[in-house]
Amino acid sequence: MTRKRVLSGMRPTGRLHMGHLFGALDNWRKLQETYDCFFFIADWHALTTDYADPSKVKEFTTEVVLDWLAAGLDPKKATFFVQSRVAEHAELHLLFSMFTPLAWLERVPTYKEQREQITDKDLSTYGFLGYPLLQAADILIYKAHYVPVGVDQVPHVELTREVARRFNFLYANVLLEPEALLTEFPKIPGTDGRKMSKSYDNAIFLSDPPETVTAKIKPMITDPARQRRKDPGNPELCPVFDLHKVFTPEAERKGVIVPGCTSADIGCLDCKAILLKHALPVLTPVSERRTELAKDPDAVRAILDEGATRARAAAGQTLQDVKAAMRI
Numbered sequence: 001m002t003r004k005r006v007l008s009g010m011r012p013t014g015r016l017h018m019g020h021l022f023g024a025l026d027n028w029r030k031l032q033e034t035y036d037c038f039f040f041i042a043d044w045h046a047l048t049t050d051y052a053d054p055s056k057v058k059e060f061t062t063e064v065v066l067d068w069l070a071a072g073l074d075p076k077k078a079t080f081f082v083q084s085r086v087a088e089h090a091e092l093h094l095l096f097s098m099f100t101p102l103a104w105l106e107r108v109p110t111y112k113e114q115r116e117q118i119t120d121k122d123l124s125t126y127g128f129l130g131y132p133l134l135q136a137a138d139i140l141i142y143k144a145h146y147v148p149v150g151v152d153q154v155p156h157v158e159l160t161r162e163v164a165r166r167f168n169f170l171y172a173n174v175l176l177e178p179e180a181l182l183t184e185f186p187k188i189p190g191t192d193g194r195k196m197s198k199s200y201d202n203a204i205f206l207s208d209p210p211e212t213v214t215a216k217i218k219p220m221i222t223d224p225a226r227q228r229r230k231d232p233g234n235p236e237l238c239p240v241f242d243l244h245k246v247f248t249p250e251a252e253r254k255g256v257i258v259p260g261c262t263s264a265d266i267g268c269l270d271c272k273a274i275l276l277k278h279a280l281p282v283l284t285p286v287s288e289r290r291t292e293l294a295k296d297p298d299a300v301r302a303i304l305d306e307g308a309t310r311a312r313a314a315a316g317q318t319l320q321d322v323k324a325a326m327r328i
Contacts, residue, residue, distance in 0.1 A: 039073065
């Protein structure tokens with residue numbers, strides 16, 4: 001490799017929204033210019049929570065790739081592939097499971113949190129407990145140097161490093177210890193003020209045309225203290241202002257939005273109109289590109305076919321090295 005390698009993936013749970021765009025895809029688009037990037041659809045990971053009904057996984061895989069392409073990811077600059085089409089991930093995961101202490105998996109913070117928070121599904125399964133180890137296999141099989149993550153995902157990268165160190169100690173120095181490439185995610189609230197999420201029905205999707213984006217933003221929750229037009233507000237308590245931080249230039253935020261809100265010189269509808277003035281020129285081209293791309297599903301399949309071939313070549317070499325080190 002002449003460039004250092006980056007590995008990241010997304011579970012296919014449906015269409016992507018603004019949170020994905022500014023939380024991950026914008027960063028991936030920049031990384032593909034500098035690094036050898038492998039971006040994958042983590043369809044096996046989707047089964048860790050949705051194993052009872054996997055019927056939508058295939059459809060959602062196409063949706064996610066369309067959103068990637070519309071957001072500016074380029075299959076000529078990065079490798080796109082579907083996890084389940086590279087069986088080496090599963091084989092490496094199996095080998096890792098033979099020497100990874102159970103306690104390492106039980107202490108992963110997100111494992112504990114999701115067991116507590118997701119109460120409508122039975123997550124007392126081996127697959128759910130072991131998904132961080134499958135993530136480790138996803139990363140290590142490509143000998144990735146970096147994994148772009150938020151702070152909450154750093155323990156997953158650290159587990160991956162521990163697995164690599166244990167393998168290298170037991171057998172031979174074959175696996176590369178990756179580093180977390182910390183990414184600051186802007187706060188992207190949903191239309192009801194909570195974190196933007198498809199499951200909350202508060203998302204603005206990348207596929208939404210401008211009229212839909214407008215219809216979703218106009219009734220958005222604002223500072224709860226502003227009950228009437230003449231009431232002054234606090235922008236830092238307003239979800240709409242969080243979106244202004246993403247779309248509206250700083251000079252206009254400080255010179256118009258903040259003084260206008262705190263003095264009640266501008267109302268919430270005026271504030272949202274300013275937001276739309278800046279947001280639509282960014283979001284509309286994405287939705288338009290996606291509409292055009294969706295007309296040619298064969299092109300998406302071809303991209304994933306080519307990506308699977310590239311991924312299998314890289315993963316196969318690592319698996320050969322692993323087996324040689326283990327003498328199996």
